[in-house]
Amino acid sequence: MQSNLSLINRRSLLISAFAGHLSFFLHPLHLLASTGSEDVSEWSLSKPEWKSRLSPEAFNVLREEGTERPFSSVLNNEKREGIYHCAGCDLPLFSSASKFDSGTGWPSFWQSLPDAIETKVDFKLIVPRTEYHCIRCGGHQGHVFSDGPPPTGKRYCNNGIALIFKPES
Ligand SMILES: [Zn+2]
Known part of the structure; x- marks a missing residue:
């Protein structure tokens, strides 16, 4: 039971990590960065x-x-x-x-x-x-x-x- 539970946890962790990657690639800043080969997000500073x-x-x-x-x-x-x-x-x-x-x-x-x-x-x-x-x-x-x-x-x-x-x- 214990091992099953941890397996499920690991699985859901993997899924959320994958979703995180996916949203990164779909993010407009990433698209911008890929065309200019510049990391735009690094420069999103506050006033x-x-x-x-x-x-x-x-x-x-x-x-x-x-x-x-x-x-x-x-x-x-x-x-x-x-x-x-x-x-x-x-x-x-x-x-x-x-x-x-x-x-x-x-x-x-x-x-x-x-x-x-x-x-x-x-x-x-x-x-x-x-x-x-x-x-x-x-x-x-x-x-x-x-x-x-x-x-x-x-x-x-x-x-x-x-x-x-x-x-x-
Ligand atoms: Zn500049």
Whole structure:
């Protein structure tokens, strides 16, 4: 009797473990992670957690979709070759090869790196704009417009404080 009971317990444990795996594979975060090969769930931090990691200025932009003052970022004049990473989670977002001087006062790019950003339409101003954010941590980076240079015609208008530049060594 004793052994039968423990057998049943072991069985139900196995079943619940299997169900746990199944729900993991069906979870939308896992699906996202599999396309970008990034562990998104690791970056689902609370606002207080983000606040403790970021400067107040970076928090305002990355987590509250704020916009930095134009011409306030040193990255406007950054001309070296290298990669621009998300200041929230360090994911590489842009290459210096696609950076251009838009004259707007914000670092601008005509293309992001593959599997780096996601977009959504925002209605903060009366005209809808396409907001974009880091695919891994969800940190707001800027807005993308269709008045950029060739070859894409896109202009990714990025907050400098949301980026960390790593020059090619
Ligand atoms: Zn990020």
